[in-house]
Amino acid sequence: xxxxxxxxxxxxxxxxxxxxxxxxxxxxxxxxxxxxxxxxxxxxxxxxxxxxxxxxxxxxxxxxxxxxxxxxxxxxxxxxxxxxxxxxxxxxxxxxxxxxxxxxxxxxxxxxxxxxxxxxxxxxxxxxxxxxxxxxxxxxxxxxxxxxxxxxxxxxxxxxxxxxxxxxxxxxxxxxxxxxxxxxxxxxxxxxxxxxxxxxxxxxxxxxxxxxxxxxxxxxxxxxxxxxxxxxxxxxxxxxxxxxxxxxxxxxxxxxxxxxxx
Amino acid sequence: xxxxxxxxxxxxxxxxxxxxxxxxxxxxxxxxxxxxxxxxxxxxxxxxxxxxxxxxxxxxxxxxxxxxxxxxxxxxxxxxxxxxxxxxxxxxxxxxxxxxxxxxxxxxxxxxxxxxxxxxxxxxxxxxxxxxxxxxxxxxxxxxxxxxxxxxxxxxxxxxxxxxxxxxxxxxxxxxxxxxxxxxxxxxxxxxxxxxxxxxxxxxxxxxxxxxxxxxxxxxxxxxxxxxxxxxxxxxxxxxxxxxxxxxxxxxxxxxxxxxxxxxxxxxxxxxxxxxxxxxxxxxxxxxxxxxxxxxxxxxxxxxx
Numbered sequence: 001x002x003x004x005x006x007x008x009x010x011x012x013x014x015x016x017x018x019x020x021x022x023x024x025x026x027x028x029x030x031x032x033x034x035x036x037x038x039x040x041x042x043x044x045x046x047x048x049x050x051x052x053x054x055x056x057x058x059x060x061x062x063x064x065x066x067x068x069x070x071x072x073x074x075x076x077x078x079x080x081x082x083x084x085x086x087x088x089x090x091x092x093x094x095x096x097x098x099x100x101x102x103x104x105x106x107x108x109x110x111x112x113x114x115x116x117x118x119x120x121x122x123x124x125x126x127x128x129x130x131x132x133x134x135x136x137x138x139x140x141x142x143x144x145x146x147x148x149x150x151x152x153x154x155x156x157x158x159x160x161x162x163x164x165x166x167x168x169x170x171x172x173x174x175x176x177x178x179x180x181x182x183x184x185x186x187x188x189x190x191x192x193x194x195x196x197x198x199x200x201x202x203x204x205x206x207x208x209x210x211x212x213x214x215x216x217x218x219x220x221x222x223x224x225x226x227x228x229x230x231x232x233x234x235x236x237x238x239x240x241x242x243x244x245x246x247x248x249x250x251x252x253x254x255x256x257x258x259x260x261x262x
Numbered sequence: 263x264x265x266x267x268x269x270x271x272x273x274x275x276x277x278x279x280x281x282x283x284x285x286x287x288x289x290x291x292x293x294x295x296x297x298x299x300x301x302x303x304x305x306x307x308x309x310x311x312x313x314x315x316x317x318x319x320x321x322x323x324x325x326x327x328x329x330x331x332x333x334x335x336x337x338x339x340x341x342x343x344x345x346x347x348x349x350x351x352x353x354x355x356x357x358x359x360x361x362x363x364x365x366x367x368x369x370x371x372x373x374x375x376x377x378x379x380x381x382x383x384x385x386x387x388x389x390x391x392x393x394x395x396x397x398x399x400x401x402x403x404x405x406x407x408x409x410x411x412x413x414x415x416x417x418x419x420x421x422x423x424x425x426x427x428x429x430x431x432x433x434x435x436x437x438x439x440x441x442x443x444x445x446x447x448x449x450x451x452x453x454x455x456x457x458x459x460x461x462x463x464x465x466x467x468x469x470x471x472x473x474x475x476x477x478x479x480x481x482x483x484x485x486x487x488x489x490x491x492x493x494x495x496x497x498x499x500x501x502x503x504x505x506x507x508x509x510x511x512x513x514x515x516x517x518x519x520x521x522x523x524x525x526x527x528x529x530x531x532x533x534x535x536x537x538x539x540x541x542x543x544x545x546x547x548x549x550x551x552x553x554x555x556x557x558x559x560x561x562x563x564x565x566x567x
Contacts, residue, residue, distance in 0.1 A: 014362075017354050100350075101346075110367055257317070260310070
């Protein structure tokens with residue numbers, strides 16, 4: 001346990017000192033800020049017409065300038081933006097050990113590799129959830145500043161549950177990104193993987209397989225790939241959990257068994 | 263524990279490439295073992311196997327009496343290491359990098375970090391980000407990390423890389439001191455023969471993945487010893503004259519010459535010349551030479567100077 005706490009302390013220090021932490025905070029803050037911008041545009045149709053493309057996009061994504069629409073944007077941002085930004089976090093936490101050539105310094109220690117990998121995964125989960133909560137908080141602030149209608153305590157609670165749900169579903173699939181960053185020994189492959197899964201998630205949802213394709217589930221849950229209620233069932237969440245466990249086992253196996261030649 | 267390091271028929275291949283082939287190493291506690299080879303000879307592969315970073319394709323590897331691997335297990339609390347180029351987290355300070363190592367090695371004393379900073383003379387850089395260090399200071403940081411937990415076995419891959427001449431001497435003295443006074447076993451690889459030669463108590467030469475020769479203290483001493491080569495037309499007569507004059511350390515006669523390792527002869531070869539001229543066996547050649555370990559190494563490995 002002490003070794004694990006040490007590993008957690010170490011990973012937290014690395015994250016705290018990283019510029020990537022601040023970059024991801026900025027990137028994830030853009031989601032509610034964009035939502036706020038859409039709300040401003042939609043609240044004033046005259047201004048919306050004069051803004052051309054941006055107003056068209058605003059109509060597509062939000063439709064109305066109210067809190068349900070704002071919460072939808074935030075949840076969809078958490079699912080799609082999360083897939084990319086959380087993958088950046090994961091790629092950095094695992095991939096930097098190879099690009100900085102520090103992976104070899106983690107291999108022959110009294111602190112086990114499992115403790116180190118476990119600590120990395122926890123830091124990724126906390127970091128990602130922190131980003132999501134920051135985004136939700138900024139969304140509430142921006143929505144209040146823009147003064148959009150339709151707020152209620154019940155709506156906020158439901159929206160928060162949906163938002164956290166979409167975030168958790170996205171985080172659950174990050175072990176695969178960790179595995180690809182480790183096996184690929186760097187940043188590029190996991191970035192590519194993240195973009196690929198966003199693309200595949202959309203295709204799977206369009207084809208009607210979204211409920212059984214794990215990377216579509218978070219998008220469907222958030223509403224980013226269409227209405228979720230009819231499609232998602234217990235089996236969808238079970239598939240995400242199963243995929244997550246397989247990913248976790250694979251990343252632990254890799255660190256335990258793969259030849260470390262870099 | 264009889265050996266600090268022991269490998270039995272250790273082999274490692276990557277596809278068709280045989281990186282290490284049937285390597286049998288025995289390094290006794292307190293030894294400074296120089297592992298010498300050209301680039302790509304199999305030094306780093308062997309070191310990575312000793313540290314459980316790669317799985318042997320064949321054979322077994324032991325460190326401090328413990329079987330290493332197959333899942334990276336080993337007596338790592340007692341092993342310090344530096345593999346290939348030293349690495350550090352560039353956005354963390356030198357001190358933070360060492361603090362990370364302290365935590366991961368489970369060292370309770372916080373003062374260990376300051377102590378090793380002093381020992382490696384990196385105090386002026388303690389609060390600088392590791393990414394801004396020169397390669398020499400990065401090497402010092404890597405060595406500081408390796409000795410932070412006072413290991414009984416140090417496994418170092420090219421420890422003098424990137425150091426300036428003063429740094430090389432300093433690190434050599436540090437390693438010698440650890441071996442002599444703390445009983446630390448040092449296993450160090452290098453492709454720089456002179457560096458290994460000055461420090462090691464035993465040298466293993468690896469080539470094309472095979473351990474092709476081991477030189478113990480006696481053999482090394484022979485390589486390190488100067489001798490006087492005297493060439494004459496009548497070696498037998500010259501040998502008698504030298505023996506009668508009290509030069510007992512005539513080591514052998516070869517071809518037309520005689521090799522003498524008597525310190526008096528090496529210091530004053532002119533006395534030998536005078537002795538032989540006066541006896542009517544004048545030398546045709548008189549030269550103080552050193553058997554060259556470098557030449558020997560080049561011959562073994564087939565490399566050109």
